[in-house]
Each structure stands twice: as C-alpha cells, then as structure tokens.
Amino acid sequence: MSETAEATTKTGPVFSVRNLWKVFGPRADKVPGNTDLAGLSAGELRARTGCTAAVRDVSFDVQQGEVFVVMGLSGSGKSTLVRCLTRLIEPTAGELVMDGEDVRAMDRTRLRELRRHRASMVFQHFGLLPHRSVIDNVAYGLEIQGMGKAERRAKAAEMVSKVGLDGLGERRPGQLSGGQQQRVGLARALAVDPEVLLFDEPFSALDPLIRRDMQEEVVRLHREEGRTMVFITHDLSEALRLGDRIALMRDGEIVQLGTPEEIVTRPADAYVRDFVRDVPREQVVTVRSAMRPADGADSAGSGAAVGPDTLVSDAIEAVARTGEPVRVMDGTKLLGVVGHEELLSVVARLDDAGEGRNDAREVAPA
C-alpha cells in the first residue's frame, strides 16, 4: 500500500506459518495427522468426531512492513488463526515461526515477552481500565514492562498525541466516544513499540464515519512507521482499503491469498468471485495492469505522470483534468500510458475473467 511497505517487504517474513491446524473438540490432536479425517469437510468432521477444525492446514508468510489482512465471514476462523500466532490459542499442529524463532517451542517466559514486546493486540472491545486516565491506560503496557513512572507517562503522552487525542490525556475512558476509546487502545498497543500490531476487528463496533476515520488513522500510522500489521476483518471494503495482501478464509482454510487487485481481478474460485462481484474495479486495479505500451508520440510527451501503483480511480481524475493520456513512470523510466480507453475498459470490466492485460504476475499461493 505505502511506499514504506513496498520498501520493507523484501527483508523477510515476520511470521512464517506452515500447515497450521487448530481443532477444537475431543481428541483434536488426532485430526490433522489422520488423512481420512483431515480430508473431511467441516460439517462431515463435526458429524464424525464432534470436532471443529477452526484452522485447517493453513500456510502463509507475513512480510515485514506489510498490512496483512485476514478476511472471511463469521466463523471462518479469522480470530482463531490470529490468536494462534501468539499462542493465545494453542495450535493443534503445524509450524509457527516468528523472526526465525519457533513460537511453538517457546516457554512461558519467552511467550510473555513476545506478547508484551513484540506483538501487541488491539481488540474490538477496547479493554480499557475504567478508573485510570487515558495516559495511564496507554502507559499500562510500559508499567508491566517495569518502566519508571515519569518515563512511561512521557512516552504515553507522545502516543496519545500520535493518535490524535491531544488534550484528552487526563480523561477517563467513560468520558470518551467509542472512536476515541479505540484510539486509546491503539495508542496503548503502539506504546510498547511492538514489531507487529495485531488487530482483531477493532472497528466493527464503530459507526461508519468514525470507522472510516480510524481506517485512515491506521493507513497514516502505517505510512509513517512502516510497522507490520495483521488486521482481521469480515468487511471486504475495509480489507481492500487497508491490505497490502489479503488472506481470504472459508471454513478454516485460506481460499486465496493475494493483493486486493489480484483477488478482485483474478478470483481463485467461484466463492471468491462471488465475494468480490460488486467491488468497483477502478478502486483496486492499478495503472500497471491497465496501461498500454507507450508509442513514439506518447513517450515524447511531457504531460502528467503517475506511478505504476496508482489506482485507476486516481488516474481517471488526472486524465479528466488534462484531457490527455497520462504517462506511467517508474522513477525516470516510462512504463506505458493510460488514456480514456484503458481506464474505461477497467470500469466496464472489459479486462475481466483473468485476461490480465499487461500484468503477468501470478496469484500468490496460499
């Protein structure tokens, strides 16, 4: 999404997850290794064993600096999966590595350290302490870490300011709106300066306008800091807005993992296709996919230029303003041009059905 994210995604995964299972129910640990049981559908497994496979044989990497969205309908396994990352829920089987370290082998002390310092969670229910001020709520994680009072209050004040709550530091949570309380939750998670922020549907209780505000806040923070984020949502537009990559879950499995553009323009199956059917293409397709090669006349032009990751909706604005095609530039290199025809064909979905025009990238494997 952001340049920061682009720049940092190459430095390796924060989380590496391979063949992860979480099965709830009697003798759950027998399910993943049993080929008969592991192949059953969720319903059949429940009928045969009384077990629920909330996460089924899931593999993926979360790259440094990216916003990794886990999306799916209610009950698809999103929360279970993300809680497994820090073993708030114990995985039943599979590999789980954070920064090269085997998370499943960590002892309690190391795990506590991981949750307090390295991966902070922001929940839908803010979990604020009602009798403490905003500042003291934000400082709470630092207090647990043993930081002195003056230092932690100074750090907390900085975070309160960062999330746009200047002047409200001495209020109690009950004196704040829902959106403001969620900002306190965000500031509290940021205060410990974790490597990864894990968000579990943090905004789903907020009304749409405030929700939009908070999404923009997350995008802004991410742009400024490039911090790795894992974000759970059941809301497709939220996923598309925030995600560098989206893992789309169904019945405990990841049915597709890819960029918003890949998921919308090249859905892996009929389920995903149905899921993304109503998404306006121009809001996810980039000019890199929509452009045509520049001919002699175009390349000589000195009209408006946009980067290859510019959304078609933004390019439409530029083309409408000048009436001329715009050049797609990667630094000083001319990659192609987009004009009315290319942009309209995206809006009209003439590029539908996986016939990606200039974009030969493959859908990332799950």
Ligand SMILES: Nc1ncnc2c1ncn2[C@@H]1O[C@H](COP(=O)(O)OP(=O)(O)OP(=O)(O)O)[C@@H](O)[C@H]1O
């Ligand atoms: N402690 C548990 N015991 C038994 N089954 C569970 C438990 N926790 C979750 N499940 C089941 O695992 C499946 C996945 O649940 P999970 O909460 O991970 O889904 P979700 O996608 O996060 O849903 P939501 O969006 O509603 O929060 C569901 O079928 C749920 O009923």
